[in-house]
Amino acid sequence: MQIDWNKTIDEILGDKMTCPRCSAFTTTVSAGYTRQPWGSDYAPRCQFCVRTDACDSRKLVVLCQTCAEELGVRSKVVDQTTLMTMLINDCRKDLEEALDYVAGYWQEDLEVPLADADKSFEEYDSDAFAEENDARKRLEDEYLTYHRWFREHTMRVPDPGWRAEYAEEAIALGYTTALGD
Structure with a gap:
């Protein structure tokens, strides 16, 4: 008889999570926010970020209760579904901000003179537009991974109308979007 160890391990650990700081297995973790640069080490959404050393952005960190207390993170104990809901909602917030930015906030950020106020972001600064648009596309891809998780676990996606x-x-x-037509 051939045993599929990957499948067996996944079934055994299916309801377990690992603390990224101390590697303890647990059925619940603590999730909370911090602006501390070390938070990016424990923030699932920061895993591909390249600006982690001096980052003071608000980050959703996931730790075991003991580590959260040791680091002074205001957190709450969550199960896997609650954590995924927090992640998808956090990603949605970032997507809304990214869309608002490319829609018009860029003019304030780049201090666009009134003479250029009618130009699109892409016309005014194509490199900056490309960078922001790529960041938005990465966020959309991230959102879709959370969306797929809910589908794969036959669970209702929280606030399903948000995507439309x-x-x-x-x-x-x-703008084009990977989230629908």
């Missing part, structure tokens, strides 16, 4: 609203707004602004 986001897609409509992006398309109305003239």
Whole structure:
């Protein structure tokens, strides 16, 4: 008889999570926010970020209760579903901010003179636009991974109408989106 060890291990540990700081297995973890640079080491959404050393952005960190207390993170104990809900909602917030930025906030950030106020972001600074648009696309891909997780676990996606609203707004602004047509 051939045993599929990967499948067996996945079934045994299916409801377990590992603390990224101390490697303890647990059925629940503590999730909370911090602006401390060390938080990126324990923030699932920061795993591909390259600016972690001096980052003071608000980060959703995931630790065991003991590590959360030791690091002074204001957190709450969550199960896997609650954590995934927090992650998808956090990603949605970032997507909304990214879309708002490419829609118009860039003018304030780049201090666009009134003479250029009618230009699109892409016309005014194509390199900056490309960078922001790529960041938005990465966020959309991240969102889709959370969305797929809910589907794979036959669970209802929280606030399912959000995706359609986001897609409509992006398309109305003239942008493509991986989240719908």
